Amino acid sequence: MAKTELATPAQVKYLTTLAEKVGKERFDAEFAKVVKGSDIEPRTPRQRCATAAKRLTKARARKLRTSPELPYTVEHMTTHGEAAAAHTAIDEDEAGQRxxxxxxxxxxxxxxxxxxxPCGDADHVEECDCEEGAFMIHVMRIPGSLDELTLWEDHFECTHGSSSYTQKLTLHETPWGVREQAVDRRGASYERVRLFPGITHGQESLLPGFGVS
Ligand SMILES: [Zn+2]
Ligand SMILES: [Zn+2]
Incomplete structure (x- = not known):
């Protein structure tokens, strides 16, 4: 049964936002690719993207969502979106805790x-279509960029080890570090990105200003 399960409301919502972001033409092109070989019809011109996304199976929705042809960073909606843009005012300790x-x-x-x-996103309880009883589990969330401080990266893996994917997400109110001016030993100023205490970055040595003393 897992194979014919329909896309979850969260997937539909995500894909609808994705379609708005990348434009209908690109969305349709990728949509056509993921439904190839199935009995799911491509989107008709008058059909809303949300309606088309609802016709996808869970597995195909995931394929579309993670298509490398589409920039799949969809910002998580927050109720304080505008306020968050002024994140210069964020108290640093508090931001670090967050x-x-x-x-x-x-x-x-x-x-x-x-x-x-444990990440709090109740929507991504997701079966994997490789085998009965296989689930995709969220194994990591770490910083997902060298310069965008609110960009994170989620890693998902199948419990049966047959597939995995990563997905970027922007959390406006939760930067993983700060950008700041610093002065090196010779008195020259430089810009660095400093991780908040306890934050693991997969490519820490590539961050601006790393290792300058
Ligand atoms: Zn999670
Ligand atoms: Zn699997």
Whole structure:
């Protein structure tokens, strides 16, 4: 049954936003690719993207969502979107705490198969179509950029080890570090990105200003 399960409301919502962001033509092109070989029809010109997305199976919705042809960073909607843009005013300690609570590094508890995720996103309890009883689990959330401080990266893996994917997300109110001016030993100023305490970055040595002394 898992194979014929329809896209979840969260997937539909995500794909609808994605369609708006990348434009209908690109969305349709990728949509056509993921429904190829199935009995799911491509979107008709008069059909809304949301309606088309609802016809997808869960697995195909995931394929579309993670298509490398589409920039799949869909900003999580927050009720304080505008206020968050002025994040210069964020109190740093508080922001650091929030980042720490948000990240899920390798050694943190990860999502248990089929159960709600510790990241708080109740929507991504997702079966994998490789085998009966296989689930995609959220194993990591770490910073997902070298310069966009609110861009994070989620890692999902199948419990049966047959597939995995990553997905970027922007959390406007939760930067993982700060950008600041610093002065090196010779008195020259430079810009650096400083991680909040306890934050794991997969490419820390590539961050601006890393290792300058
Ligand atoms: Zn999660
Ligand atoms: Zn699987």
């Amino acid at each position: 980042a720490l609570a948000t990240q899920m590094p390798w050694d943190d508890p990860e999502q248990r198969p089929g159960e709600p995720c």
